[in-house]
Amino acid sequence: MAAVKTSTAAGDAMISIRGVSKSFGALKVLDQVNLEVARGEFLVLLGASGCGKSTLLNLVSGFERATVGSVHVNNREVRDVDPACGMVFQQYALFPWKTVRQNVEFGLKMRGVSRTERAKTAQHYIEMVGLRGFEDSFPNALSGGMKQRVSIARVLANDPDVMLFDEPFAALDAMTRQVLQEQLLSIYEKSGKTIIFITHSIDEALMLSTRMIVMGAKPGRVVQDITNDLPHPRAAEVQLSPRYIELKKSIWETVQVEVMKGLEHAK
């Protein structure tokens, strides 16, 4: 699959997190995180609840600033909310008073893209996520899975360098989740976007990623960095392969140790 091409060669990092620590008052949430994400990589962040995954994503998107260290996206230091990054949240964050088309067009309208051009772009992405026929529907008439597809189309329409996903499928039922995983995978394989994706599901991480980071807690830091070399294009059958099971076992052991440590701390 030509678009799935990552490189960690110096200077080719799309995202550079350098010596980043983050505290909220007295609480140190991240400690000395160093992470380079290559252009076209699909990086999944795993780790116990509260280890700082969302905080790390918020630092990349510019919603938060590091206490120490710096974050660069496409060679530019992140100092504010950055249009180079598109974010998809667990809760859909759609405008309830706008139709599907208006939601998808929103960022383009803000950037002054002409009416014809944005209608064309919105239609392209609405169809890509399988929502043809729902252009004029309002969010409250859509299922959770459909709303999440609108969120994905909206981010894609803005054509960001980086797409950030904070547990986007966590609230969905298992079947819808699998369909959306397959759609996202196919979009990734075609677009070659750089992605950081948070999940609590090791299977979701293995299905989607090219690389997985397990974070430890208190304070949050990187404890395991694994390349996911399962071949693309991926389908559900990959879960039966010996390599899948080997990778799953390795991650599971680390995640389990970190979760147990978290529970000990909480006593």
Ligand SMILES: Nc1ncnc2c1ncn2[C@@H]1O[C@H](COP(=O)(O)OP(=O)(O)OP(=O)(O)O)[C@@H](O)[C@H]1O
């Ligand atoms: N704005 C904030 N102010 C104060 N504390 C915060 C803030 N944002 C996050 N925290 C704290 O930082 C820690 C890490 O939170 P974060 O949401 O990054 O973890 P997480 O790994 O994404 O958790 P989960 O998997 O449960 O979503 C938590 O203890 C949280 O309470």
